[in-house]
Amino acid sequence: MTTLAVTGATGVLGRFVAQELADRGLQQRLLARTPAKAPNLPGATVHRFAYDARDETAAALDGVDILFMVSASESAERLEQHRIFVDTAATAGVKHIVYTSFFGASPTATFTLARDHDITEKYIAATGVGYTFLRDNLYLDFMDALVGDDDVIRGPAGAGRVSAVARIDIAQAAVTVLTDPEAHAHKTYDLTGRESLTMTEIAKILSAHRGSPVSFHNETIEEAYESRKRWDEPQWQYDAWVSTYTAIAEGEMARISPHLEQLLGHPPLTLREFLAGAPAS
Template sequence: MTTSPIAITGATGRIGGRVAQRLSAKGAPLRLLVRDLGRAPDLPGAQAVLAPFADGALVQEALTGVEVAFMVSASEDAERVGQHPAFVDAAAAAGVRHLVYLSFRGASEGSTFTFARDHAATEAHIRDSGMAWTFLRDGFYADFMPGLVGEDGVIRGPGGDGRVAVVARDDIADAAAAVLADPGAHARRTYTLTGPAALSFNDIASIVGEVQGRQVTYVDETPGGGPGLPRLLRRPRLGGGGVDLDVHRDRRRRARRGDRGRRGAHRAPGDAPARRAAPRRLTAAAGGRGRLSPRRARPERCAACSGPCRARAR
């Protein structure tokens, strides 16, 4: 592990905060880049500094003396496309050698999913920056699933019969901490982080209901009875497991082009086959005990060595 401080952005958030806690517990010196010093976590060996993404001068000053930095993507906002390059340029100017970026599954410039295009643009800018890099691409959070249940005990949305391998934030933080502790072993590698099981929204409703001791059901709101949002989002061209505010418009655009795409869920390398099993941390997020042994987030095969490189905490 490097003796210079490891920079963590988003340290007041759910991912950055978890990563900072794990690295602090290992005794790593940390520099926490935050927008509000009053919300910065008080961790051993950590120094909090004010450095919003859009302020290149403050970011460069905050990153001076840092060799390795963890960049959590900024909040979903129209300004994010401009904020990310500003941060990357400031990091390079400050002398950062390795940037670990929390990206998005299926990031692609040609995606019809807005956020996937944003992340692809950021990845391209990082590649051109001269810094070493590692990209961690995640998707739907397992921790988020219980929050989809309405007061009437119903999950509603355009999910159809698609499946999604939801991943726990704790697993993402474990993978990120492992990479940051030994960045050289993961240079120029892209990891797709998923959960251990591909679940339908009926599966998710059943799991949440069982754990919470009530009936939870899923009501499909897919327009026209199509294949459903998660199935579409599992296709790499569409960018992974997020929610596109323009998905209905995008589906109409594809229909006009005659681009219906193949049916069925895409499974990226490292995904587990579909099965009716509850990831332990999904049941934990719903308020109960898990039924499976913990599974770490799974990386895809490395483009550099074609091997199943693992970004696991040991």
């Protein structure tokens, strides 16, 4: 009997995936750093793990065939955590890893964290374990959070576009892969929404949703770094935040891919539909 394991079940995306698997009557292991925070789902057992804790993770993955690997939290140590986790999974006998990567992952991506995802993809592939890479674009779920206290979205995105995608759509696509991994072995899917919007257009949609004006201010790169210094963070974090917008300006997040609709069997949500609470079917 195939054994499924899901990381990130205490977060939004992993919880969506775990819930969908449970709704289908499938048994699974939920891997959680804090087991008490994991959802209580039928057919699910909870196992303690950490990306860089070899012994705990080896025990949690013992006998697992298919692994949903949500990327670790953003940190200076994330790449090393990924390497340890992937090594442990391979040694434990995991046969297929479904990894949440990022749209446009490459060594030369403008968005700095997309380069880290490229490195992780290559590391997984080099183990010889089966894999599927889900390259998610920015989440529609975060668009409203981009708005500052002054009702302004600020960043050096220019007139660039982003084909943002809803996490619930990503989760349902992930379940399609997890329940038939052989059909998706050694494939990379670019997962985007079905529209590509500028920040000005996003602000207009958010204005209609909120019933109050939201605007977009196209910061210079220097302004973007300065405005983010209100938070005391390391330089790599500032670089990641600012390069999210410069990648949009460069057109690297604009393309609309058919992959998500193919996996879902229906069109993915638009920003207006997401904000209205429309179901993803």
